Each structure stands twice: as structure tokens, then as C-alpha cells.
Amino acid sequence: MIKASHLSKIYRNDSVATVALDDVSFEIKKGEFVAIMGPSGSGKSTLMHIIGALDIPTSGTYLLDGEEVGKLSEDELADIRNRKIGFVFQAYNLLPRTTALKNIILPMVYAGIPKEEREKRAADLLEMVGLGDRLQSTSSQLSGGQQQRVAIARSLANNPSIILADEPTGNLATAQGEEIMEIFQELNEKGHTVIMITHESYIAEHARRIIHLKDGKVVEDNGNHKQRRVNHNN
Amino acid sequence: MDFSETLQSASEALTLNKLRTALATLGVVIGIGAVIALISLGQSSQKAVEAQIQSLGSNLLTVMPGAQTSGGVRQAAGGATTLTYEDAKGILTSSQITTVQNVSAELSRRAQVTAGRNNTNTQILGVTPAYQEVRKINLSSGSFITQRDVDSLSKVAVLGPQVVTDLFGEGANPAGETIRINRMAFRVVGITTPKGGSGFLNQDDMVFVPLTTAQKQLFGVDYVGSISVEAKNEKVMNQARDEVGYFLLDRHKLSDPAQADFTIFSQEDVLGAASQVTGTFTALLSGIAAISLLVGGIGIMNIMFVTVTERTREIGLRKALGAKKKWVITQFLAESVILTSAGGILGMLLGAILSFVIAQFINLPFTISLSSVFLAVGVSGGIGILFGWYPAQKAANLSPIEALRYE
Numbered sequence: 001m002i003k004a005s006h007l008s009k010i011y012r013n014d015s016v017a018t019v020a021l022d023d024v025s026f027e028i029k030k031g032e033f034v035a036i037m038g039p040s041g042s043g044k045s046t047l048m049h050i051i052g053a054l055d056i057p058t059s060g061t062y063l064l065d066g067e068e069v070g071k072l073s074e075d076e077l078a079d080i081r082n083r084k085i086g087f088v089f090q091a092y093n094l095l096p097r098t099t100a101l102k103n104i105i106l107p108m109v110y111a112g113i114p115k116e117e118r119e120k121r122a123a124d125l126l127e128m129v130g131l132g133d134r135l136q137s138t139s140s141q142l143s144g145g146q147q148q149r150v151a152i153a154r155s156l157a158n159n160p161s162i163i164l165a166d167e168p169t170g171n172l173a174t175a176q177g178e179e180i181m182e183i184f185q186e187l188n189e190k191g192h193t194v195i196m197i198t199h200e201s202y203i204a205e206h207a208r209r210i211i212h213l214k215d216g217k218v219v220e221d222n223g224n225h226k227q228r229r230v231n232h233n234n
Numbered sequence: 235m236d237f238s239e240t241l242q243s244a245s246e247a248l249t250l251n252k253l254r255t256a257l258a259t260l261g262v263v264i265g266i267g268a269v270i271a272l273i274s275l276g277q278s279s280q281k282a283v284e285a286q287i288q289s290l291g292s293n294l295l296t297v298m299p300g301a302q303t304s305g306g307v308r309q310a311a312g313g314a315t316t317l318t319y320e321d322a323k324g325i326l327t328s329s330q331i332t333t334v335q336n337v338s339a340e341l342s343r344r345a346q347v348t349a350g351r352n353n354t355n356t357q358i359l360g361v362t363p364a365y366q367e368v369r370k371i372n373l374s375s376g377s378f379i380t381q382r383d384v385d386s387l388s389k390v391a392v393l394g395p396q397v398v399t400d401l402f403g404e405g406a407n408p409a410g411e412t413i414r415i416n417r418m419a420f421r422v423v424g425i426t427t428p429k430g431g432s433g434f435l436n437q438d439d440m441v442f443v444p445l446t447t448a449q450k451q452l453f454g455v456d457y458v459g460s461i462s463v464e465a466k467n468e469k470v471m472n473q474a475r476d477e478v479g480y481f482l483l484d485r486h487k488l489s490d491p492a493q494a495d496f497t498i499f500s501q502e503d504v505l506g507a508a509s510q511v512t513g514t515f516t517a518l519l520s521g522i523a524a525i526s527l528l529v530g531g532i533g534i535m536n537i538m539f540v541t542v543t544e545r546t547r548e549i550g551l552r553k554a555l556g557a558k559k560k561w562v563i564t565q566f567l568a569e570s571v572i573l574t575s576a577g578g579i580l581g582m583l584l585g586a587i588l589s590f591v592i593a594q595f596i597n598l599p600f601t602i603s604l605s606s607v608f609l610a611v612g613v614s615g616g617i618g619i620l621f622g623w624y625p626a627q628k629a630a631n632l633s634p635i636e637a638l639r640y641e
Contacts, residue, residue: 054554054635075558081634082556093551093638097250109239110556154555 001161001193002028002051007060009046009216020046021057022216028195030161033188035196035204038213045166047213048197052087052164053080065161082110086155088165092147094139100126100150101135107157118157125153129183145176152183156192163187165196169203181206182230206230240561244568254541255573261537262577263584265530266614270585271592272526273606276519278589278598283512285599293468294368295475296499297321297461297482315457316495319445321485322362322461328481333474336464338364341448341455347441349401349413356397357440358415360448360458368462369437376409376424383444387451391420395428396439415441416452471500527610531617534574538618542566542625549629550637562630563623570622574615581614582607 009021020043028034038044049055050062056070056077063069064084072080081087094103101122108118126135129149131142139147148168155163165184169177185206188194196207204210205228212220248255299317322339325331341360346353365371366378376392383390391413393401402408408422420443429437449455465474475498482496483489549562586602593600629637 049635052554055633078553078556078558081554087554089638093547093554095250095548095551102246106552107555109243110552110558110561158556 001030001065002026003061003063004050005061007047007050007057007062009043009050009055010058019216021050023060024213024216024218025060026211026218026221028193030193031188031191033184033194033196033206033208035198035207035210036213037198037201037204037210039199041215042213043216044197044199044213046216048164048166048195051162051195052085053077078110082107083158084161086157086160086163088148088151088155088163088168090167090170092139092144092151092171094147094150094154096140097138099136099138100131100142100153103139103150104154104157107154111158113158122153122157125156126150128156129153143176144172145179148172148176148180149183152180152187156187161193163192163194165194167198168196169198169200177203178230185230202228240564240568241572244565244572247565248569248572258537258541258573259577259580261533262574262614262618263581265527265534266578266581266610267584267588268526269523269530269610269614270582270602270606271588272519273523273609274585274589274600274602275592275598276515276523277603277606278593278601280512280515280519281601282598283508283515293465293471294501295463295465295471295478297463297478298497298499299457299460300495300497315455316486317458317461318456319362319449319458321482322458324485325461325463325478325481331474331477331481333466333470333477334463335466336364336368338362338368338462338464339445339458339460340365340462341445341453341457341459343448343453345416345452347397347401347413347415349408349411352401354397354400356394356400358448358452359440359442360445360452361442362445365442365462368464371429372427373424374427375407376422378424379442379444384446387447388444389418389420389447389451390423390444391415392424392426392442393422394426394436394438394440396436397441398425400439413441415443418451475500523606527613530610530614534577534614534618535621538570538573538621539625542622542629546625546629546632546637546640549626550632550634550640553630553634554638559630563627566626566630567619567623570619570626573622574618577618578611578615582611585610 004027005025007021007024008019011018011020024047036044036047046055050057053064053069053072061068061070064080067080069077069080095106101119104122104125105118108121113121123132123135126132129152131146131149131153134142134146139150142150152163163184168180172180181203184194184196194207196203198204205225208227209221209223210225211218297317299315317339319339322337325334326337339362343358344355345358346355361379362384363379363381371378373392374395378392379390382388393408393413398406398408401413402411407425409425411422412419413422414420426438443452445458449458463474463478465471479491479494479498483491483494486495488494552562553559589602590600632640
């Protein structure tokens with residue numbers, strides 16, 4: 001599903017070159033739950049941008065479902081993001097003053113899904129993340145945890161290949177963070193591929209596989225840890 | 235994303251932040267409304283000035299005595315005593331003059347007028363019947379000075395409404411009453427309708443008496459103060475001026491026009507001076523309109539720029555979720571178009587209402603020109619759309635990562 005070979009990313013700012021990624025290679029298969037971990041400055045955000053088709057590598061190849069993303073035009077990248085990637089951001093990034101339902105509908109509008117279908121699907125997704133009674137709530141009427149669940153529902157709107165979460169619990173209290181992890185684990189069990197960026201090992205341990213980055217390089221990549229399971233109390 | 239979808243999401247986005255939308259619309263409304271109101275008020279007052287000048291009569295020549303040059307010293311026009319009633323009669327009856335339809339000789343002095351216990355100091359105007367025709371005098375009651383009055387030196391008077399008010403009280407009808415001018419008794423035979431005007435040109439504050447009575451009985455002179463000549467139409471004004479000029483030179487036995495002991499003015503001379511004034515006036519108003527257009531435009535520019543710039547993060551998010559660049563730009567352009575159109579329509583209404591109310595208030599004719607509406611809506615609308623589009627396309631050109639980080 002994902003095949004990254006020798007990815008490098010160099011930022012040039014006023015003739016000073018900063019190496020953010022240095023010869024990174026890995027593969028992620030369908031149905032995996034991977035955490036990408038590392039301290040700040042390790043290049044994990046840069047890697048997330050490349051995986052999410054928000055940015056392209058300076059060198060190396062990144063294949064997503066067999067397509068080389070680095071060679072695509074801006075509009076084609078937008079299309080990849082729309083259909084194949086489901087973003088979950090640290091700051092939720094919901095449209096302000098917009099209902100939960102409309103937030104989830106947005107990516108489907110860009111995908112050209114007919115109106116009745118997208119409204120039904122958005123309602124189903126909200127039901128799935130446990131917010132079936134908050135369809136018409138705007139983000140300011142929802143708690144942080146609820147907003148992040150709306151964001152997860154939005155990420156699933158176009159049934160993407162990958163759910164890509166960037167510090168999804170960074171703005172949340174531990175208990176709410178646990179709820180988010182529970183949803184990710186459930187989604188993963190249903191067959192969704194989840195890639196999560198975090199700097200907290202406690203959160204990373206909820207994944208099945210952890211890729212450690214440091215100074216732009218992969219320093220460790222294993223699934224040897226015991227996956228931390230969130231207690232299902234229902 | 236088809237057209238209706240774009241329009242729908244644009245109008246949805248506009249309804250989300252109602253305050254922001256209202257403020258942006260208000261900016262457009264004020265900008266456009268102010269420009270329309272200013273331009274149309276300017277045009278209204280210009281029209282009023284022109285109409286006032288036109289009402290003086292456009293085919294009228296005035297002959298004033300004096301202005302002859304003696305030894306290089308030019309005397310002030312009107313100061314001399316060289317015109318007579320016979321000159322006026324001659325102009326009307328001369329076979330050399332073909333372009334004149336009416337001639338009126340006038341003599342004007344101030345005098346004390348009393349009626350019973352009341353008295354006033356006003357303009358006494360000795361006239362012939364032709365005056366009524368030439369100056370378009372209307373009577374609210376009674377009749378004007380007749381030729382018989384002039385021939386027989388009758389002691390009759392026609393009063394202006396201001397004089398009636400001063401002597402007999404507001405709304406009184408003193409026809410048949412007696413007034414005294416310089417202690418000489420006159421019978422009131424008519425009252426003129428109010429004409430407006432002010433200062434020494436106040437046509438309502440006058441007493442008309444027969445010219446001959448004024449000359450011989452009241453003031454003891456044998457000349458006239460001025461002669462008004464009405465040409466047959468506006469096209470023959472220059473010819474009439476020449477004919478009258480040469481006729482009077484002949485009559486006064488002068489051979490050189492430079493020696494003329496009279497001066498002829500036309501309304502055109504007055505109009506010429508006035509149009510210079512209105513020209514300056516128009517330039518001033520255009521300047522004000524240009525400034526308000528600029529200020530309104532900058533206001534619209536600011537509000538649109540801020541409105542769109544503060545949504546840079548939203549644009550980043552939309553792009554991250556798969557919006558193509560042109561969709562983002564189209565949506566924001568649609569928002570600007572909806573906003574400036576709504577603001578434009580409201581602004582037109584505001585401008586029209588504003589200029590109507592002000593015109594009523596300061597007593598001007600209400601006019602609104604299509605060109606000012608087009609100018610205001612065109613320029614302000616253009617600025618609104620341009621500055622809705624420009625920051626939107628700038629934000630849409632940012633990479634989604636940068637746009638999302640934008641604070």
C-alpha cells in the first residue's frame with residue numbers, strides 16, 4: 001500500500017539547507033496500525049506531510065497504491081488527498097460555525113458525491129463515532145474530544161486508503177485521548193490502515209508497529225511491543 | 235463542483251459569520267451610497283442654478299446709460315443720465331430695427347412708503363406696461379400699470395407681496411387702498427405674485443408706478459434708469475444688440491461706437507459669468523465624488539482583504555481535504571460577487587434615498603443620473619470583487635501546510 005524508498009527532504013531557506021528527512025525507507029501494508037514517533041525536529045511532521053500528499057520529497061520515491069505521488073501535479077495531489085487520505089489534525093481543524101454534519105460533508109462535496117448520499121453517509125459516520133445526537137452542533141458547542149471524533153468521522157468520509165493522524169491526542173486530556181485511541185483501534189480492527197504521528201510513547205504504544213525517527217532517519221522500526229489496548233467497557 | 239454547488243457553498247459560507255458579512259456589506263453600501271448621493275446632489279444644485287438663470291429670460295437685452303469714455307476715463311455704467319423714454323419708444327417704432335418685440339423703460343429709486351401707521355423703505359420702479367411682458371410679472375389681484383396711466387401721469391401703484399405684508403399685514407388685499415410715496419397719495423390697483431429672490435434683486439419688495447409719474451411727480455428727472463429690450467427669439471440676440479446699438483448711436487448723434495454713452499448687456503453675459511461659477515462648482519463636486527469613490531473603494535478593499543485573509547487557515551483546510559485551487563478561488567470569488575452585488579443594490583437605494591431626503595431638505599430638484607450609479611457600482615463593485623479575489627488566490631496558492639499554519 002505504501003512504499004517509501006530513500007525519501008529525503010531538504011528545506012532551503014536563505015541559502016541555508018536544512019535536512020528534514022535523510023534517506024528514509026519503509027513499507028506499510030494494508031490494515032496496519034503504525035505510529036511514527038520521535039522528538040520534535042526528528043522529521044516526523046515532514047514525513048507525515050509527504051505521506052499525506054501535502055508535500056513532495058526532494059528525492060526518493062513514495063508510492064501510494066502503486067502511484068508515484070512525487071510526480072503528480074498540484075490538482076492531482078488534491079485529488080489524492082481527497083480520495084485516499086483521511087486527515088485527523090492535532091487542532092481538529094473543523095470549519096468554524098459549521099455543523100458537525102456539514103464538516104463531514106465537505107470532503108464529499110469535493111469528491112462530487114450526490115447530495116442525498118453524502119448527507120446520509122455523514123449521519124452514519126457521526127453515529128459510528130458516537131455523536132449521532134449532535135449532527136447539528138457547531139464546533140464551539142462540542143468538547144475537544146467530541147470535535148476530534150467529528151474530525152475522525154470526516155477523515156472517513158470518502159472511505160480513504162489511509163487514516164493519517166497528526167498528534168491526534170495532543171490537545172486532549174488523557175481520558176479523552178483514550179477514547180480517540182479506542183476509535184482508532186476499532187477502525188483498525190475493521191480493516192482500516194491507520195498511521196499516527198506522536199511524540200508520546202504512551203500514545204504510540206496503542207499502535208501495533210512503531211517507527212522511531214531521529215534527526216531525519218529511521219532509527220528503529222518494530223512491532224515487538226505489547227499493544228496497549230483500551231478497555232472496552234461495552 | 236458545478237456552478238450551483240459553488241453558489242450554494244458561497245452563500246452558506248456568507249451566512250455562517252453573519253456579523254462579518256454584515257460589516258463587509260455595510261462597507262460596500264456606504265461606499266456606493268455616498269458616491270451616488272454626492273454626485274446626484276451636485277447635479278441637482280447645478281441644475282437649480284441653471285434653472286434660476288434661465289428664468290431671468292434668455293432673450294433679454296438691458297441698455298444701461300453711461301460708460302462713455304471721456305479723456306480716457308471710463309464712467310461707471312448706470313451712473314449717467316443719457317437714456318430717455320423717447321429712446322425706448324424709438325427702439326420699438328424704428329423701421330431699422332426688425333428683431334425686437336418689446337421694449338420697456340424703467341426708472342428705479344428708493345423711497346419711503348406709508349400706509350396708515352405703517353411705513354417701509356422700498357424700491358420704487360417707474361415702468362411702462364411693457365415691463366409686465368418683458369419681466370414676466372404675474373398679478374395675484376387687480377391689474378398692472380396701463381398705457382393710459384403712463385400717458386396721464388396717474389397716481390396708481392402695483393405692490394409686491396413683501397410690501398403688502400409690510401404695510402397691510404400678511405395676506406391682506408389692499409386693492410383700492412391708498413398709500414403714500416414721498417407723501418404723495420397713490421391708489422393701489424394691483425398686487426404681484428411672489429417670485430422669490432433676495433437682496434436688491436428681491437422682486438417681491440417693490441412698488442410699481444407709471445414711468446412718467448415717477449419721473450415728473452416723484453423724482454423730478456427726465457431720463458430713465460435702464461431700457462429692457464426683448465428680442466424676438468434667442469437666435470437673433472446678436473443682431474438685436476447691433477441694431478439697438480447703432481440706432482441709439484444715431485439718435486445720440488455719435489459716430490464712433492467707442493464714444494457710446496450707453497452699454498448693452500445680454501443675459502448671455504450674465505450666463506457666461508454664471509457658467510464660469512457653475513463650472514468651478516462642477517469641478518469641485520467631481521473632486522468630492524472622486525475622493526468619496528476613493529475612500530469608499532479603500533473601505534471596501536480593507537474589509538474584503540481582512541475578511542478573506544483571516545480565512546487563510548480555512549483555505550488551507552479546504553485544500554488539505556481535497557479542494558482544487560480553482561474551486562477555492564471560485565468559491566471566494568462567488569462570495570465577493572454575492573456580497574458586492576447585495577451591497578451594491580442596497581447602496582444604490584441608500585444613495586437614492588439620501589439624495590432625495592437632502593434635496594427635499596435644502597429645497598433642490600431631485601435628480602439621479604444613471605452614469606453616477608454606473609460609476610459608483612462599477613468602481614466599488616470592481617474593487618470589492620478584486621480584493622475578494624486577490625487574497626483568496628494568494629491563499630489558494632499557498633501550500634496547504636503553510637496555509638494551515640497561518641495565524
